[in-house]
Amino acid sequence: MITWVLYDIKNNAARTYVSKACKHAGLYRVQYSCFLGSLNANEKDSLELQIEKVINEETDKVYLFRMNKEQLKDCSMLGQAFDEKLVTDEIKALFF
Numbered sequence: 001m002i003t004w005v006l007y008d009i010k011n012n013a014a015r016t017y018v019s020k021a022c023k024h025a026g027l028y029r030v031q032y033s034c035f036l037g038s039l040n041a042n043e044k045d046s047l048e049l050q051i052e053k054v055i056n057e058e059t060d061k062v063y064l065f066r067m068n069k070e071q072l073k074d075c076s077m078l079g080q081a082f083d084e085k086l087v088t089d090e091i092k093a094l095f096f
Contacts, residue, residue, distance in 0.1 A: 002072055002095060003027065003044055004065040005035040007051075014054040018062070021050045028091050030082045036095065039066075069095065 005022050009015040015033075023029070025047045027037035039047065044064060051062055067075075072095060082092070 001038065001040070001044075001066045001068055003037060003039040004067075005047070005062070006065075007033050007060070007062040009033075009055055009060045009062070011056065011060075014056070014060070017054045018051050021047060028094075029086050030091075031086070032083070038094075 005018075005027060007015070007018055009018060019029070019035075022035040022037075025037070025039060025043055027035035027039070030036045044066065048064060055062060
């Protein structure tokens with residue numbers, strides 16, 4: 001399924017770790033603290049466990065949203081939904 005990972009993490013090392021974990025899982029960075037890609041249930045659970053190990057549950061916020069392509073097409077994306085420096089048309093074509 002398509003998975004979004006969005007986060008607000010205060011600690012630089014933890015934030016860098018989460019970013020690298022998302023990339024290693026095969027997700028694409030679409031904004032500085034937002035990743036998008038396809039993960040199966042096991043991959044999503046593994047990523048979630050990795051993230052839980054490094055974040056501070058008192059101060060950090062991490063969201064993992066799963067949806068299928070039809071649900072993604074129903075999403076409203078306003079303004080500059082994707083950072084043009086990070087997201088190519090090729091990547092957009094994978095999901096839209």
